[in-house]
Amino acid sequence: MSAFESFPLGQPGFVNNILDRAAHLRTKDEKLFALESDPRTRAYVVHRDSLVVRKEGDASRALLTIDEALKFGANPGTIFLGLRDGVAVFGMGISQPAVEKLMNRDDVAVSELRGMAMQGLVPPNELSAIAMAKSMVNWHQRHSYCANCGQRTAMKEGGWKRECPGCKAEHFPRTDPVVIMLVTHGDKCLLGRAQRFLPGMYSCLAGFVEAAETIEDAVRREVFEEAGIRCTDVSYYMTQPWPYPSSLMIGCAARALNEDIVVDRTELEDARWFDRDEARLMITRKHPDGLAGPHPFAIAHHLLGRWVHGGGNGGK
Structure with missing residues (x-):
């Protein structure tokens, strides 16, 4: 298969x-x-x-x-x-x-x-x-010791809690929220590549949600910080648990308000606009220049695939 x-x-x-x-x-x-x-x-x-x-x-x-x-x-x-x-x-x-x-x-x-x-x-x-x-x-x-007093903690409740025998503090597993978004402008979508990516691969922009930040604000902030693009009309698509080490990828779509990309080189190696036909070739691994989209294993592929097939922002 x-x-x-x-x-x-x-x-x-x-x-x-x-x-x-x-x-x-x-x-x-x-x-x-x-x-x-x-x-x-x-x-x-x-x-x-x-x-x-x-x-x-x-x-x-x-x-x-x-x-x-x-x-x-x-x-x-x-x-x-x-x-x-x-x-x-x-x-x-x-x-x-x-x-x-x-x-x-x-x-x-x-x-x-x-x-x-x-x-x-x-x-x-x-x-x-x-x-x-x-x-x-x-x-x-990573959490064998109490963050409150430093004593070694014990596993409780089938592994879903750690408890400190000294100060009685209770520690619970956490999940870190991450926004991952496909930004579109008319019939084009914004994709970027990090240095760690395989050669020729581009994917959706993504970043951690910060303290006291809404999902919508996180999308707008991350896109502007990484690519200099202001965006609006943020909408939710779906989520994907991502155990590296323990995140929840929150898939979103957004509409760009400008086209001029300013890449943050500390975050991305490159970012550019792709039209719908080119994106279709990338996710099917048929691009003539060997460019590729994200693997179907990842939510980014599904954000891009939905837009390619007419869904998401800019799909009407």
């Missing part, structure tokens, strides 16, 4: 959650311990931006039994992600030394999640649960 088939328009990666989060079970320690011991229970094991998978011939299996996960060296602390058809699913981390021991094995692989998803090596309907595991494991690894 190609990436275009795996992520049809309006369905980027990480948006189709197959789990019942079953939040009512998070405070029931005895029930969670029992679920961990259930042979039907499964777990996703993540290491930084990678996923530990069981190799089965030419295929890979991301959902491991708890026993498999522990034998591979996963940390014993589990994070309750929810239920899939009544069966518990947990998230688990794994240390660098344990990962190194897996490198020469034929029955297991540690592969970068984004690459696996873009190549269709992970079922699209599992990506949301894996994103949850990745975000939560990363949060626990």
Whole structure:
């Protein structure tokens, strides 16, 4: 199955959650311990931006039994992600030394999640649960100590809270909001490229929402800061969880009020206007100059694709 088939328009990666989060079970320690011991229970094991998978011939299996996960060296602390058809699913981390021991094995692989998803090596309907595991494991690894008094905190409520035994402060996972927007002016759209992008790739502009800032203001500010374009008529399209490390991409469209681009070179390598026909060639990888749009895995592809097919600002 190609990436275009795996992520049809309006369905980027990480948006189709197959789990019942079953939040009512998070405070029931005895029930969670029992679920961990259930042979039907499964777990996703993540290491930084990678996923530990069981190799089965030419295929890979991301959902491991708890026993498999522990034998591979996963940390014993589990994070309750929810239920899939009544069966518990947990998230688990794994240390660098344990990962190194897996490198020469034929029955297991540690592969970068984004690459696996873009190549269709992970079922699209599992990506949301894996994103949850990745975000939560990363949060626990970065928040082991109390920000209030400095003592080591303890995992509580199935991994959805950390509690300080000293000052009793409670710490909860956070998600960082990011606006990502397609700005149009008549029959043209504004795309930029960062230095880290693959050669020839252009994408939508994006940036973090700041404190006490509305989504609309964040869109207008980021577009002006990065490209010198004033815009209006900001509208919402859809969101995409983005576990790098734990963001929520808020997809928007906006209409430009001017055309003269002034690129902030600390943010972008280049920014330019593309007409609808050129954008269509870019997202289908048929541009004669080798230019390309964002991968269907990312929400930016869907913002651009919707406009190319007549939707979004400027589509009427």
